Amino acid sequence: MNFDFSDDQKLLRENVRSFLAKEAPLTLCRQVLETDSSYSASLWQAVAGQGWLGTAIPESYGGAGFGRLELAVIAEELGRVLAPVPFGPTVYLAAEALLVAGTEEQKQQYLPELGRGGLIATLAHSEGPGESGERLPKTSMRSGKLTGEKTPVADGNIADLALVTAKSGREVGLAIVDLRQPGVTRVPLQSLDPSRSVATLRFERVPATWLGGQPCGWNTIHHIFDRAAVLFAFEQLGGAQRAFEITREYTLNRYAFGRPIGSFQALKHRLADWYVELELTRSNCYYGAWALSNEAPELAVAACGARVSATNTFELASKEMIQMHGGMGFTWEHDAHLFYRRARYLAAILGPAPVWRERLIACLEAREAASS
């Protein structure tokens, strides 16, 4: 047993961290938040230039051919800086979906572009408030044409390509759509986290193809979500960790009643608990990364564990960050709300924690049934 990243992976982390320290200070996230832009094009270029988009894409499709552990390392670092780029939807969702379920032709058509940063992609599932579970989407494919409405879609207003959950009769699958075609209407929506954008997408008989050539079914869709959940969990972990570091520093420098506020047990003990949550979450994430990179049968359970843990912890972190900064924490000028917004955005992007808790128990039940 060896439950840690390798020396090479740690070196990668250092390199990614120092690169992002220069290219993606929190002021960059704020810039996107405060202006009309939906993401930072310059950071996107820089990230593409580093080859990170193609980290886990095999060399035969123009990628770097590393594994998911390397991708997890990068995800955590992007999470730390609240990177205002469509990395997750493009890489963890779209590229991964193509890798696991695309036809050879689809892989060749899209993966090299995705890996180069030539295409922004996303996955569109939600059709309005609430959770749909395994109900068939209203959006449908008929004779190679997609019709329906998806809302909200992360990066829907900037993406070039979308994988869209759609039905065909009683079957469900993921339709690949080029969003630059006529028949696609985009309506940008105000985002809870304006450093990451959302939009409504409408499709009016838009030519599309099924991922994998036919409706792939719920199992594959869940599998794609599980894979993305592990990687998003690393982003959430990174964000929670950074919020913690900033807050710890503040409690050491802010004085009240003649003492640093970090010397009050009410804060000390909560910082200790917060640290403990980070460590437990890190461990659950590592397990998820291991399962993902080994295509282990435990992947679904491991992904649920990482997702639930990371969602809980990023929420805790972003709340505590504001509270421990006092009035300063509630100002627009302070960075705390950037974390608070991002935590909620990431919690919603793959379905909220209750959905993942439910899936976790369903997986444990299935495992139990199989073993008895």
Add this chain to the structure above:
Amino acid sequence: MDFNDTPEEAAFRAEARAWLEANAEPLAPGEQPAGLEGRFDPDMVRKAQEWQRKKADAGWACITWPKEYGGRGATPIQAVIWSQEEARFKTPPNIFAIGQGMLGPTIMVHGTEEQKRRYLPPMLRGDEIWCQLFSEPAAGSDLAGLRTTAVRDGDDWIINGQKIWTTGAQYSKWGMIVTRTDPNAEKHRGITYFIVDMQSPGIEIRPIKQMNGMSSFNEVFFTDVRVPDKNRVGDVNDGWRCALTTLMNERHAIGAGSGGPEFRDLFRLARTMSWNGKPALQDAGVRQRLADFYVRAKGLQYTSYRVQTALSRGQTPGPESSIGKLVGAPLRQNMAAFALELEGAAAMVLDRAAPEDALWQLAYLGSPGLRLAGGTDEILRNIIAERVLGLPPEIRVDKGIPFKDVPTGPRL
């Protein structure tokens, strides 16, 4: 990153399993290993000693200890593998943990060569059981506030005072005791650490009944008890340093777990317990709660794997090992309370008529002790905050004052 055994680890596991299969009976599915919550009757002590000797003879006792004291110099990962394998078999509760997990390591670091040779091998074989005489009525979390005195008399020391909450004192051969040897020095500076023969004249042991009805801990009274100077561990007035070694190992030893029900037992209960004619597991609220318990339990387990990985690379256990107990003890308590909710009115019953032989009732009544023993939740949070996170230490109003002038509450 790899969760699977390396070929060497797999070979070690197979070797351990083969020996266990030849020498012990496997647990039936769903059957619990004997926990430390059982009563300490002489029969149980005898069985535990027999099992310990059997392991020692075959080289499976205290496997991480150096060979010269009877161990096999095993790696931390091998220790994990061994305990995973042993946990699958019916074995008596481990009543040697205080000695082997906490006091043995202290003797290894601070003891003389003679002490190591005299005490470690019988400790490993379970021939001599040990207890930890640290806590006093007025000195628990604030251990260095202890008042039991030791006064030099020629080649001996004479001990007077009272210890409390001493687990296993009633069947121990030896105790490790911290005493005050200089009341004029600052609190931490006048403490000395000794090995004391529990059969010495002047020692009186009175069992204390715990809230769960068991009596595993005791009060121990010392009246003019003589201890030879050769039983002193470390220098005179330097006992605090030795005590810290014990406490570090204590957190590590306790964090590793102490038997009792786990998540999978809770999951089984939710599947079998009927709610409105359906298994409780079909209830959406139950599923949500279970998922959070699972994520915590697994987070804890994988965190311990990360610690083992670090240890196996030669890093020493740090204050991070406080996490295990700080998370594990309240988790056990909360899971027990939830299990009893699932049992409905049957939760009132504590005898064998209760679901699962009152497994969760016993855990409910025992778990509050886990949150106190070996450092309370609050003390563990202080340790993490100060030593891991570097936050300012607690304000010390007793600093720089001779111990005898330190303010106290009313004497108990």
